[in-house]
Amino acid sequence: MTLHDGYGNALSTQSGAARDHYDQGVRLFLGADYGAGSCFEAAVAADPGFALGHAAHARALMMEGRGADAKAALSRAQATANPDDAREASHIAAFAALLSGQPGQARTIVAQHVRQFPRDALAAQLCTNVFGLIGFSGEVGREAELLAYTEALLPHYGDDWWMMSMHALSLCETGQIAASQRLMERSLALNPRNANAAHFKAHAEYEAGEQSAGRGYLRDWMQGYDPRGVLHGHLCWHGALWALHDGDIEEMWAVVDSGVKPGAMQGLPINALTDTAAIYYRAQLAGVDVAPERWAALSDFAAQYFPDPGQSFADIHAALSHAMAGKGDRLAVLAEAKTGFAGDLVGPVSRSWSAIARGNWSDALGALTTVMETTERLGGSRAQRDLLELAYVNVLMKLGHKDEALRTLRLRRPVLSERTPVAGMA
Structure with a gap:
């Protein structure tokens, strides 16, 4: 008798x-959610040849x-795989490419794989989300490509809470x-504890400017979420960001220190x-004071x-930390970076x-202008990249171009133009 998984795959x-x-x-x-690793460990304990x-x-x-x-577990997968099982071989090959530092190859394998096996969710998952293989491709138009990817998969999944949340x-x-909000609500109705859906709902509320509603929803939802869950720290960041936007600085620091900063966050x-x-x-x-010790610890x-350098999204945040901590030697390595997506x-x-750390606003504007379109x-x-949008607007403000700063926000990020979280732009 052939057994099948919950998505109908043999x-x-x-x-x-x-x-x-x-x-x-x-x-x-x-x-x-937390605990997937233990479940998979129990699965292979029940059948070491699985x-x-x-x-x-x-x-x-x-x-x-x-x-x-992870590499040791993947080696066991490769050693026990059935070479005549096309889905199994392709599935494992995608993970192997990713683990060996070949994200482009992994993406190619997944794209081919889902054409034949669209309901193989664990393989399909590699290209979903803003942190997936499409999201971190470094390509112009990757948001549209991600939409096309999930839109093509959606009809194969019916009323599936996971795929609904990905497409949302x-x-x-x-x-x-x-x-997005309508589809997310359908997903959450089917699985209210889907942390991905809760996360993406937070993004939708942010984009809609519904910070009070979003903050309240996330505060309630987080009460049942294991701090070891992969999204716990990032969801804390959303809560801290909304507290900042609400002017609740005491709450912002409480959330940062209990769930966001290194040592408090249990995620990646x-x-x-x-x-x-x-x-x-x-x-x-x-306009909030951030102690130099905080930047120094983060730079370390x-x-x-x-x-x-090599993980571009991490690199730009590492560079920010080094600049604010005054670690010029560390920053210089990234300033000359050529590698990464x-x-x-x-x-x-x-x-x-x-330049920003030194108050050299003209140089800062010149450097930022070269990247803002891409x-x-x-x-x-988008919520994360608002770090750059707001930095750019602040530089314009420092140079005395407030009207241009406001026009830029209304054009690029209108959701931030009414209540701009930059001192002096109220």
Whole structure:
């Protein structure tokens, strides 16, 4: 008898227990909930020859930042795979390419894979989200491509809470806010504990300017979310950002210190770095004092986890941390960066942070102007890239161009033009 997973894909295991643990792990992983790794571990304990169980365990370990363990799990997947099973072979090959540092190859494999096996959710997942293989491609138009990707997959999934939430984000990031919110509500009705949907709902509320509603929703939703969940720290960042926009500085710092900054966030180092750097600088832009010790600690963290350029989204936040901490030697490495999916943009952004830290607003404007039309290539969501939008507006303000700053916001980010979180622009 052939067993199938929850999405109807045939599995090589003959163990019902392995299949059940695998399905539970897939549900937790797709919902960005904690515990997927333990489920996949239980699946391969029930059947050590279950190749896709090992592959899924590798993927979960990747998301826990345990690269060496992930490679070991993937090796077990490759050793137990059935070479005559096309789906299994392609599925594992995509994970292998990603783990070996070949994201472009992984993306090509996934694109081919989902044409034949569109409901293989764990493989399809690699190209979804703003942090996926399309989101971090460094390409112009990657938001439209992400929309096309999830739109093509959506009909294959019916009323599936996970795919609804993925497509809802694609809609949100291409400005289709109302459609995104409707689809997100359908997703959350089917699985209220889907952290991805809660996260993307926060983005939609941000884009709609509904900060009070978003802040209240997220505060309530977070009460049941395990701090070890992969999105916990990032959702804390959203809460801290809304507190900042509301002028609730005491709450902002409480959230930052309990769930965002390195040591408090239990998620991936990239999230701890980028979210902390962003909230620190956006707080400074709003007129909040950020202690030099905070920047110094963050610069040390960035130097430890991202010592060399190559992950462009992390690199621009590392550069910000080094600039604000006065670590010129560290910043110089990034200012000359050429590597990474958007490596050609990292240098100008790094030089702009250096100029900003020194109060050299003319040089900062010159450097930022070269990147503002293609910031999407750096990765992240629109809400995250508002760090650059607001930095640019602040530079214009410092140069005495307030009217131009307001026009820029109304054109590029109208949601921020009414209540601009930059001191002096009220």
